[in-house]
Amino acid sequence: MKKIFLLLLCFYLTNSFSQDSITIGSKHHVFSKALNEERNFWIYLPPDYDNKKFAPAKYPVVYLLDAENNFHSYTGIQHSLAKGPYAMIPQMIVVGITNTNRTLDLTPTESNRDAFYDKNKKIFKQSGGNKNFISFLETELRPYIDSHYRTSGYNILNGHSFGGLTAVNILLHHTKLFNAYTIIDPSLWWDNEIMIKKADSIFKNKDFDNRSIYLAMANKIKIPQDTTTDMARGIRKFEKLLGSKTPRNLRWAFKYYENEDHGTIPIPAEYDGLRFIFKDHLVQVKEAVENPSLVAQQYHKLSKTTGYVFLPSESYLDWMGNFCLEREKPESALAFFEMAKMYYSNSSNVFLRLGQCSEKKENKIQAQLFYEKALQLAPDNKKATTLLKNLNK
Structure with missing residues (x-):
């Protein structure tokens, strides 16, 4: 009985502590x-x-x-x-x-x-x-x-x-x-x-x-x-x-x-x-929340310094826009998502975010158009599908 208990314990521990690899390249x-x-x-x-x-x-x-x-x-x-x-x-x-x-x-x-x-x-x-x-x-x-x-x-x-x-x-x-x-x-x-x-x-x-x-x-x-x-x-x-x-x-x-x-x-x-x-890459978050145009100004400076056109990443603009939405600053959020649309016009996520901004501003017609565009770009965008259904209830 003791052996069976030990075998069951080993089986439990083996399955409780799973192991995944960390790959860097x-x-x-x-x-x-x-x-x-x-x-x-x-x-x-x-x-x-x-x-x-x-x-x-x-x-x-x-x-x-x-x-x-x-x-x-x-x-x-x-x-x-x-x-x-x-x-x-x-x-x-x-x-x-x-x-x-x-x-x-x-x-x-x-x-x-x-x-x-x-x-x-x-x-x-x-x-x-x-x-x-x-x-x-x-x-x-x-x-x-x-x-x-x-x-x-x-x-x-x-x-x-x-x-x-x-x-x-x-x-x-x-x-x-x-x-x-x-x-x-x-x-x-x-x-x-x-x-x-x-x-x-x-x-x-x-x-x-x-x-x-x-x-x-x-x-x-x-x-x-x-x-x-x-x-x-x-x-x-x-x-x-x-x-x-x-x-x-x-x-x-x-x-x-x-x-x-x-x-x-x-x-x-x-x-x-x-x-x-990349000494001109960092943008101060708190200042940019109040003045989103600082992002464009900073990246213009970075591009001039390096002699190469750099743009803010979509993930950065997405984070900044969501940060503004969480702090009830829909106008600033909209500025970041509009910037993302200018640089990443083929992104379903950008139009989903624009739809959410429009909802915050109680513009349901505009929100619907953005959600539909998000689904046009990515029909499997489940979040856009859910938001569109909720909007039309």
């Missing part, structure tokens, strides 16, 4: 002709991406180098910053690129110079494949992502160390491949500071067409260097060039992280980099 791969190998990458999709309540939207994309090291942390940072009505950045797709031969892919020249030898021993056996890696990004991975996902056309590159070196190379020679760059403790010492020398001439003449870069430098006092040049000195030279050459239409910021070393800097720098790139 998915793994993918493509064969790269540019690199002559199969390459793996990980995809994070934002919360609204598959939300059937809202009309399908397009999203900016972050390309994350060294994904095996920072995919989990970066997607967590991005998710937190983009969450709710106080979002400081837009929801974004994150593409994490994992490594096969990191030094080969992320360095612009071969290590055949004195700077790469230590007591006649070659430090980097394979290097200088950055050109092919950039070709992979530009002609293979970017087109794949754009054709398989709803991308907006705004792209960010995040690179640390050799990844930061790659980001500088792309900024200088393939500027339009990305709209913004987070360059974290870049290895600008590489090949006797070759990228700094190139930047010196390129910064004089090039129009960077509203690109943004965030440059971060770690404290290296306790970190021994295994090259004949110095990482910190190279980064400071690059910062000085940015200040003295004032490259046209390049928005930039620099920060020295005194309490971080080369290994710990990525997380705080990634957070700060996103805040810098």
